[in-house]
Amino acid sequence: MSMKDLATAPTSADANGITVLLMNLGSPDSPDADGVRTYLAEFLSDSRVIEIPMAFWKLILHGIILRTRPKKVTHAYDSIWFHEQDKAGYVGAPLRVYGEKIRDALQCHFGERLTVKLAMRYGNPSVKDTLRDIMDSDSSRILVLPMYPQYSATTIATAIDQVNKHIQTMRFIPELRFVRSYWHEPAYLDAMANKIQTFWKTHARPDKLIFSYHGIPQRNVKLGDRYYADCLATTAGIVQRLALSEDEYLTTFQSRFGPQQWLQPYTDKTMETISREGVKSIHMLSPAFAADCLETLEELAILNRDIFLANGGESFEYIPALNDDEQHVTLFSQLIEKHIAGWE
Structure with a gap:
């Protein structure tokens, strides 16, 4: 050429x-x-x-x-x-x-x-x-x-x-x-709040709404990862739209792996604690996941449900991710x- x-x-x-x-x-x-x-x-x-x-x-x-x-x-x-x-x-x-x-x-x-x-x-x-x-x-x-x-x-x-x-x-x-x-986008927070409200139209409102986020080691946050702050802010934005009081919801963290201390409170340990304290019904969702996967469909909807019911809870419902x-x-x-x- x-x-x-x-x-x-x-x-x-x-x-x-x-x-x-x-x-x-x-x-x-x-x-x-x-x-x-x-x-x-x-x-x-x-x-x-x-x-x-x-x-x-x-x-x-x-x-x-x-x-x-x-x-x-x-x-x-x-x-x-x-x-x-x-x-x-x-x-x-x-x-x-x-x-x-x-x-x-x-x-x-x-x-x-x-x-x-x-x-x-x-x-x-x-x-x-x-x-x-x-x-x-x-x-x-x-x-x-x-x-x-x-x-x-x-x-x-x-x-x-x-x-x-x-x-x-x-x-x-x-x-x-x-x-x-994009957790801070109004369209995202609105979509999450609407997902919950739509679910409540066909399911009785629970004693508590659980926001379960995928965990990361606490060390990561100490080194500058802003994930923990983003998760708390996400919960706050959704809760504000739902007009929930402090005793109506909890933020927890799931999927820990290995011996390190991860973000707390842990979702599975919280299921044990609140069921023993008399909470009878919960709805759980994970705003960290755009689409359902193993961590939501199996870890939350099955394993954590089993923990809650085995310790005195009576009703557990998983609210699906936004998916499509x-x-x-x-x-x-x-x-x-x-x-x-x-x-x-």
């Missing part, structure tokens, strides 16, 4: 399309020991998630955890899996299925204005493959929208890390924007409009 040909050859810089990259945590490709092991190996090798010397941690991970844990949780994954295709053809892990439904609803909403893609931080569809598809299209502007309302280095920061890891290998770099968090609700799709469409301003 001559120098003249090089000067006139089309390049990625000629593209000006916009792609929105939705990102969530991920799930195993299959609800069996091999699928779970592969997923956990990637997830638990992330230094943003496990903040201890990696050489030491690898010995524990590969010597103990990956040999034992996949067998323990395979049944749990299998119990929540969408094994049969629904009428629209969606099948698989709930987290991925709801992500695909939100992606498709947003694509329908925006039409040809932009492209909406979905990638998982761990597992598939991978960030690497999805970014390659984007750069092979007419997009040179990417809005990364991690589907986590509250900020944490263990979720949003590692999602951004993964995008940057693969972007830095490219010859032509796209324009990038990131949504850091219309209000959720509207929230994301508003976020996208806000963050692509100036690109059209």
